[in-house]
Amino acid sequence: MKIMDRFxxxxxxxxxxxxxxxxxxxxxxxxxxATKICGCGRKTDVExxxxxxxxxxxSLRKKILKSMKExxxxxxxxxxxxxxxxxxxxxxKDFMRSNDLQVDVIASHGQTVYHHPRPGNTFACTLQIxxxxxxxxxxxxxxxxxxxxxxxxxxxEGAPLVxxxxxxxxxxxxxxxxxxxxxxxxxxxxxPKGASEEDVIAFDTGPANALIDLAASISxxxxxxxxxxxxxxxxxxxxxxxKLKRRELSYISRIPPKSTGKEVYNAHYINGLFxxxxxxxxxxxxxxxxxxxxxxxxxxxxxxxxxxxRVVLTGGGVMNRSLVEALKRYFNGIxxxxxxxxxxxxxxxxxxxxxxxxxxxxxxxxxxxxxNSKAFLGKISLP
Numbered sequence: 001m002k003i004m005d006r007f008x009x010x011x012x013x014x015x016x017x018x019x020x021x022x023x024x025x026x027x028x029x030x031x032x033x034a035t036k037i038c039g040c041g042r043k044t045d046v047e048x049x050x051x052x053x054x055x056x057x058x059s060l061r062k063k064i065l066k067s068m069k070e071x072x073x074x075x076x077x078x079x080x081x082x083x084x085x086x087x088x089x090x091x092x093k094d095f096m097r098s099n100d101l102q103v104d105v106i107a108s109h110g111q112t113v114y115h116h117p118r119p120g121n122t123f124a125c126t127l128q129i130x131x132x133x134x135x136x137x138x139x140x141x142x143x144x145x146x147x148x149x150x151x152x153x154x155x156x157e158g159a160p161l162v163x164x165x166x167x168x169x170x171x172x173x174x175x176x177x178x179x180x181x182x183x184x185x186x187x188x189x190x191x192p193k194g195a196s197e198e199d200v201i202a203f204d205t206g207p208a209n210a211l212i213d214l215a216a217s218i219s220x221x222x223x224x225x226x227x228x229x230x231x232x233x234x235x236x237x238x239x240x241x242x243k244l245k246r247r248e249l250s251y252i253s254r255i256p257p258k259s260t261g262k263e264v265y266n267a268h269y270i271n272g273l274f275x276x277x278x279x280x281x282x283x284x285x286x287x288x289x290x291x292x293x294x295x296x297x298x299x300x301x302x303x304x305x306x307x308x309x310r311v312v313l314t315g316g317g318v319m320n321r322s323l324v325e326a327l328k329r330y331f332n333g334i335x336x337x338x339x340x341x342x343x344x345x346x347x348x349x350x351x352x353x354x355x356x357x358x359x360x361x362x363x364x365x366x367x368x369x370x371x372n373s374k375a376f377l378g379k380i381s382l383p
Contacts, residue, residue, distance in 0.1 A: 003382050007142060010104045011358050014038065017049070017101060019092055019141075020344075020351030021108040023130075025184030025262050026209050026316060027064045028223065029055035030088060031347040032095045034103070040359035042168050046352060050099045051344045054091050060084075067113045067129075068262050077113065077129065084111050084130035089138025096139070107354030107378070108135055108145040109346070115261040117157040126158045132381035144354040144378040151364045156371030159259040163189040163202035164356075164363045165349040171195055175309040178299070179339070181346065182208040182317025185261055186295050190303045201306070202368040203256035205298035206248060208317045210265040211287050215273075219280035225288075228322030234285030237278055244290045252297050257370035285322065292326035299331070310335045314342040354378055 001009075010016060015038040023030045034049040056064065060083065067077050088108055096103050110128030117124050132145030148158035166179050166189040176192045186208035190201040209224060216225040225231050247269075251260065273283055299308070311331060317323055318338045328336045339345060356363045362374035 007380075007382065010142065013104065016104040016355060016358070018351040018355055019096065019101070019103050019106045020347040020349070020354070021088060021092060021106065022347035022350055023109065023111045024315070024346065025112055026213060026224070027056065027061055027111065027184075028316070029053055030091055031344050032091060033344040033347040033351060034095070034099060034101050035348060035351045037352065037355045040356060040361055044168050044352060044355070046169065046348065048341070048344070048348065050095070050101065052095055053343065056087075060087065064111060064113065068266070077127075080113075081129040081131055082134060085132075085134030086138060088130045089135040092135060092141070093139045096141075103141050105354055105358065106135055106139060106141050106143040107350045108132060108143060109147065109350045110145055112261065114263065115159070115259065116263060117152060117159070117259055124152050126152055132379060136381040136383040140383045142383065143381040144357060145381065146379045147350065147353055147377045150375045150377050151369050151371050154364075154371040154373045154375050156364060156366065156369035157257055157259040158369065160187045160189070160202050160204065160368060161353065161364065161377065162187075162346060162349045163200050163368050164197075164365055165352045166202075167191055167195070167197055167200050167365075169352070176307045178303060178308060178311045180205075180295065180311055180313050182313060182315040182323070183346075184208060184210040184213070185265070186291070186317075187259075188295075188298070188303070190306070190308070192306055193309075197365060198367055200365060200368060201256065201302060202365070203298075203302075204259045206251060206260065206294040207265040207291050208295075208315065208323075209320070210262055211270055212284065212291060212320065212323070214267060214270060215284045215287050218274065219284065224316070225284060225320055225322070228288070228320045228325075230281055231284040231288045231320070231322040234279065234281030234283070236289050237282050237286045240273065240276065240278065240283070240286045241290055241293075244286070245293065248290075248294055252294060252301065256302060257368055288320070288322045289326055292323060292330055295327060296330035304334075308334055310337065312337055312339045314339045314345045316343075318342050
């Protein structure tokens with residue numbers, strides 16, 4: 001069958017098998033989820049068939065984290081783009097083979113290494129590496145990737161994009177709900193009861209795991225504070241907490257739409273914290289408290305005044321008991337729970353975004369991203 005006949009055959013199918021692939025700013029690995037998607041828009045129905053998480057090899061994760069630094073070489077990032085693409089392709093191929101999946105489309109978010117949507121003295125830009133052409137060539141499956149660039153081309157932040165999916169899948173006439181993803185960065189989607197798409201509020205609140213992971217690595221030589229093991233042994237330093245709060249107020253006060261990333265919440269952000277004479281457990285516990293506070297302050301300013309019944313937590317941060325307990329304390333009186341699909345929710349979301357592109361639906365929300373137009377998101381790579 002000719003490739004374009006194959007492509008248009010997939011476009012006209014009533015249901016599709018789509019594999020979503022996601023790696024967040026924590027850069028711990030790639031999440032894969034196989035979905036059966038029927039319908040489009042508000043009539044979308046998603047069935048999760050299989051899931052798998054594949055960690056990055058140590059050497060590859062080291063390269064990714066290095067590429068996020070300002071002094072990265074273009075040649076290194078370019079080579080890494082291809083290395084990640086081939087790695088993603090192999091992961092997808094092995095995933096499909098081991099689960100005997102006949103897949104129509106792969107949807108890959110890629111690995112974000114730079115996100116700078118507010119240009120200042122330069123161009124607005126974002127970079128997700130792991131080229132879709134390499135995935136398509138490795139797997140023989142049509143691949144949709146690079147979802148963020150089009151929104152930036154229309155003047156938006158390029159993020160967040162998951163709120164569109166949250167709206168079409170989870171909007172309700174009975175309750176006002178917020179989904180809060182705790183990845184490297186914390187981002188929320190707020191859907192008031194009876195909402196139209198224009199009523200949705202979504203933005204990055206600031207750090208989630210980014211600073212906590214850094215401190216855990218520096219102090220204890222581990223990639224993250226598993227289950228809050230180290231932070232739970234520490235005490236909050238009120239002096240340090242107030243210092244961090246003052247530093248963060250400018251971002252919290254910025255009215256959405258807004259997004260941020262590890263270009264802000266990196267080693268420079270916590271530079272000097274380990275020279276204050278504080279015990280390492282106390283620094284980590286204070287960063288957990290600070291992270292929970294930034295999330296709460298964002299809700300207090302931009303969400304709760306509109307009414308909020310429930311907060312659903314997703315992303316790797318749900319495994320940090322210290323962080324979850326701190327959030328529940330701040331949100332006293334508002335139900336806070338962990339999503340059943342917390343680990344693969346974003347991978348599933350990008351599978352849905354790819355399906356929407358095949359349905360000829362625009363999927364950015366200009367109110368959320370700040371774009372001046374609705375846009376078709378994703379680039380199609382043929383094998």
